[in-house]
Amino acid sequence: MANLLAFFRLTIAPAALLACTGAVLAQGEFPSKPIRFLVGAAPGGATDILARALAPKLTDGLRQPVVVENRTGANQIIAAELTAKSPPDGYTILMVPSGFTINPAIYRKLPFDPVRDFSPLSLVANVPNVLVVHPSLPVKSVKEFIALVRKRPGEMSYGSSGVGSPSHLAGELFKVVANVQFTHVPYRGNGLMVIDLIGGYLQLSLPSIPASISFIRTGRLVPLGVTTRQRASARPDVPTIDEAGLKGYEVSGWYGVLAPGKVPGPIVTRLNTEINRVLNVPEMREMLSRGGAEPLGSTPQEFATAITTDLAKWVKVVAAAGIKAEQ
Numbered sequence: 001m002a003n004l005l006a007f008f009r010l011t012i013a014p015a016a017l018l019a020c021t022g023a024v025l026a027q028g029e030f031p032s033k034p035i036r037f038l039v040g041a042a043p044g045g046a047t048d049i050l051a052r053a054l055a056p057k058l059t060d061g062l063r064q065p066v067v068v069e070n071r072t073g074a075n076q077i078i079a080a081e082l083t084a085k086s087p088p089d090g091y092t093i094l095m096v097p098s099g100f101t102i103n104p105a106i107y108r109k110l111p112f113d114p115v116r117d118f119s120p121l122s123l124v125a126n127v128p129n130v131l132v133v134h135p136s137l138p139v140k141s142v143k144e145f146i147a148l149v150r151k152r153p154g155e156m157s158y159g160s161s162g163v164g165s166p167s168h169l170a171g172e173l174f175k176v177v178a179n180v181q182f183t184h185v186p187y188r189g190n191g192l193m194v195i196d197l198i199g200g201y202l203q204l205s206l207p208s209i210p211a212s213i214s215f216i217r218t219g220r221l222v223p224l225g226v227t228t229r230q231r232a233s234a235r236p237d238v239p240t241i242d243e244a245g246l247k248g249y250e251v252s253g254w255y256g257v258l259a260p261g262k263v264p265g266p267i268v269t270r271l272n273t274e275i276n277r278v279l280n281v282p283e284m285r286e287m288l289s290r291g292g293a294e295p296l297g298s299t300p301q302e303f304a305t306a307i308t309t310d311l312a313k314w315v316k317v318v319a320a321a322g323i324k325a326e327q
Contacts, residue, residue, distance in 0.1 A: 030090055030267050034065040038083055038094045040076025044191020045161060046127050046208035046293070047076070050255050051095040053288065054124070057278040062270075072188050075103060075162035077110065080258075084112035088260045090267040093121065098253040099165045101310035105318040106164035114311060119263040120303035122275040123256040125293040128228040129170050129206045131241060132221040137203060142225045142244035145204075149180040156182040156203040159193035164323065166253040167193075169314075170206040170227050172321045174241075177249050197221065208253070209234055209292025227251040234292040254296065256303050272300055 037055055041047040051068050058066040071079040079094060080103075086092035104114055112118075131142065139145040149156060160168035163186045171184060185202060187193035190211035197205050198220050205212075209232055215221040216235065225241035226232045229250050241249045257275055259268065278284055279297040288295045298306075 030270060031062050031064040033091065034067055035062065035090070036086075036092045037066050037068045038079045038092065039068055039070050040072060040079030040094070040096070041070070041161060041189035042072050042191050043070060043189075044194065044211060045189040046210040046255065047095050047097050048189070048191065049210045049291065050124055050127075050288075050293065053284070053291075054095075054257075054275065054278055057281065057284060058274055061274045061277060075099065075106075075164055077103060077107070080118075081111045083258060083260055084117040086260045088119070088262040088264075090259055090263050090271060092260060093271065094118075094258045095124070095255060096258055097127075097166060097255050098310060099162070100258075101307055102164045102166070102169065102314045102318065104311060105315045106323060115304075115308065117261045119259040119261055119268055120300045120307060121257040121259055121268060121271050122279075122300065123254055123296040123298040123303045123306060124275070124279065125255050125288060125296050126228075127208045127210060127253055127255060127293045128226045128232045129167055129251055129253065130209050130212060130216075130226045130232070130235075130238065131174070131204065131206050131224045132197070132212055132216065133204045133224060134197060134200055134202070135219065135222055136200065137222070139224070140222070142239075142241055142246055145224055146178050146180060146246070149178075149182060153181045154183065157185050157201075158182050159185045159187055159197055159202045159205045159207075161190040161193060161207070162186050162188065164318070166251065167206045167208070169317065169321065169323075170251040172323065173251060173317075174206070174246070174249065176321065177246055194221075206251075213292045232292060233289050233294065254306060255293075256298075256306070268300055 037051050039048045039051045055066045055068050083092055083094040139148055158171050190207040194207055194211055196202050216223050223238045225239050225244040276297040279295050285295045
C-alpha cells in the first residue's frame with residue numbers, strides 16, 4: 001500500500017495537476033487565432049460602421065486579427081443564424097442593432113432562439129435615427145413636412161433598412177402619430193437605402209445618424225428632426241421630432257455584440273472586458289460621438305436584460321402598428 005501511495009504521489013497526482021493547469025492555460029490563451037466579426041447589413045450603415053470602428057482596437061487588445069465580415073440578407077437574420085450555429089468558442093461574434101429584438105415579432109419562424117442561442121457580450125452604443133428628406137422637397141421643418149405630405153397623401157416613399165428594422169418602425173410610428181400616409185420601401189441596410197434617397201428615388205427616410213451624417217453635412221440630405229428624447233451630440237442644431245411639433249414621438253435604438261450561445265464564462269469576460277476597454281478610450285468615444293453614436297458599454301447581464309425587455313416591448317408595438325408577420 002505504501003508503495004502504491006508513493007507511486008500516486010510521484011506520477012498520477014502531478015499528471016492530474018498538469019492537466020488542470022493545462023486547462024487553465026488553454027482558457028488563458030484565448031484568442032489564439034483570428035476572430036470573425038459578422039455584420040448582417042451592407043457597408044455604410046450604423047451596424048457596419050460601429051463594427052469597423054471597434055475591430056482595429058479589439059485587434060490591438062486581443063493580439064489577434066478581428067476581421068469584419070458582411071453577411072447581408074433577411075433583415076440581418078442570415079448573419080444571426082451563422083453566429084448562432086457557430087462553435088461556442090468566442091471566435092465568431094456579431095454586431096446587432098436593436099432590430100434583432102424586433103425580428104421575432106415580425107417573422108413567424110426564425111432559425112434560432114434570440115435568447116437561448118446567443119451569449120450577450122456588451123452594449124456598444126445608442127444611435128438616434130433622424131428624419132431626413134431629399135433637398136428637392138420644399139420643407140425645412142417637421143411641421144412643413146407634415147403639411148406637405150397631407151397635401152400629397154400616398155405620393156411619397158420612405159426607405160428603411162428592412163422590414164421590422166428600427167428605421168421601418170420609426171416611419172410607421174411617424175405615420176400614426178402625424179396621421180399621414182407614405183409608402184414603405186425596404187432595403188438590405190441603411191447604406192443602400194441612403195444612396196437611393198440621395199438619388200431622388202425616395203423622398204424621405206429615418207436612417208441612423210451614422211449612416212446619414214456625412215450626407216447631411218454636405219447638404220445632400222436635409223435633416224428635420226432626431227427621433228430621440230434629447231438632441232444628438234453630433235448635430236445639436238437639429239431639434240427632436242417631439243420638440244419640432246410632433247408631441248409624444250420617440251424612437252431610440254441600441255447596438256451591441258453577441259457571441260454564440262454557451263460560450264464559456266472566461267471567454268465572455270475577456271471579450272466583454274476588451275469591448276468596454278475600447279469604448280472607454282477617449283479618442284474612440286470622440287469618434288463615435290462625432291459620427292452620431294452615443295457610446296455605452298455594459299456588462300453581459302445588462303445587455304441580456306436589454307434584449308429580453310425589448311423582445312417583450314416590440315411584440316406589442318408591431319401588433320399595434322399592424323405590421324404583417326412574414327413567413
